[in-house]
Amino acid sequence: MKIRSILFINGLIALMLGCTPKQAQVKTNYDKTIDFSTYNTYKILETSYLDSAAPVQSEESQQFINQEVASQLENKGFQQSDEPDVLVHVKVMVVSKARKRPRTPQDGPYYFGQRRYSWSASDSIQVGYYKEGTLSIDLIDTEQNKLVWSSAAKGIVDDNWEDEKQEIKQAITNMFADFPPENQETGLSSKKE
Numbered sequence: 077m078k079i080r081s082i083l084f085i086n087g088l089i090a091l092m093l094g095c096t097p098k099q100a101q102v103k104t105n106y107d108k109t110i111d112f113s114t115y116n117t118y119k120i121l122e123t124s125y126l127d128s129a130a131p132v133q134s135e136e137s138q139q140f141i142n143q144e145v146a147s148q149l150e151n152k153g154f155q156q157s158d159e160p161d162v163l164v165h166v167k168v169m170v171v172s173k174a175r176k177r178p179r180t181p182q183d184g185p186y187y188f189g190q191r192r193y194s195w196s197a198s199d200s201i202q203v204g205y206y207k208e209g210t211l212s213i214d215l216i217d218t219e220q221n222k223l224v225w226s227s228a229a230k231g232i233v234d235d236n237w238e239d240e241k242q243e244i245k246q247a248i249t250n251m252f253a254d255f256p257p258e259n260q261e262t263g264l265s266s267k268k269e
Contacts, residue, residue, distance in 0.1 A: 100211075100231030100247040104254065107224045110217070112256035117157035118149050118164050118215075126169035137237075141166055144245055145213060148252040162224070163216040168209065170233055175204045207233040211247060227251040 123138045145164060146156065212228035229247035234240040 100229040100243065100250065102227065102229045102247065102250045104225075104227040104251065106226070106257045107222070108257075110224045112225075115161040115215075115217075115256075116154060117160040118146075118154045118162050119157060119160040120145060120164045120166065124165070124167045126167060140241060141168070141211070141244060141248070144248045148248055148255075152252065152255060160218055163218055165214040165216060167212045167214075169212075170207050170209045172205055173208050175206055177203050209233040211244065211251075213248075213251060225255070225257070227255075 120142050123141060145166060149164070150156075208230065209232070210228055210230045212226065214223055215225040216222065217224045229251055231243065231247065234243060
């Protein structure tokens with residue numbers, strides 16, 4: 077009876093974890109001394125891929141990411157230019173990770189020998205693999221050649237490109253949600269729309 081209840085609880089936990097949304101975690105940082113209202117133009121640099129096995133290295137994916145970034149910047153009042161105020165550098169990194177779960181006494185191979193000696197292969201069991209992707213966007217002041225704003229989104233990469241496009245679009249929207257940052261001295265948004 078105990079084994080059934082443990083298996084039922086493990087199954088319930090696995091079901092709950094499988095139903096959680098895959099929304100990307102977003103972190104943003106910026107130079108608090110910069111007045112972002114002085115920036116009006118941008119230029120997107122070539123996308124950097126930090127993993128050769130990244131599934132998003134195709135020409136289509138690079139264009140999609142750049143279009144989404146450009147769309148967000150243009151919604152904030154920026155215009156594309158060959159002599160920009162800021163350069164936009166996009167980086168993509170994808171790494172494979174092992175999904176693990178804690179070992180339970182039912183899993184074995186525990187050994188209990190003489191003199192209370194015990195041994196186990198590990199504290200966790202691999203149950204599968206997944207890909208974790210990080211998309212980061214940096215804004216570089218061209219006049220000062222200085223990083224002024226950076227945001228990164230991290231999440232699980234979907235193997236289906238159509239689903240992944242929606243997740244990338246949502247991540248980029250979340251990254252630019254509070255852009256431009258508020259001016260620390262006045263507490264007001266530095267960009268007038």
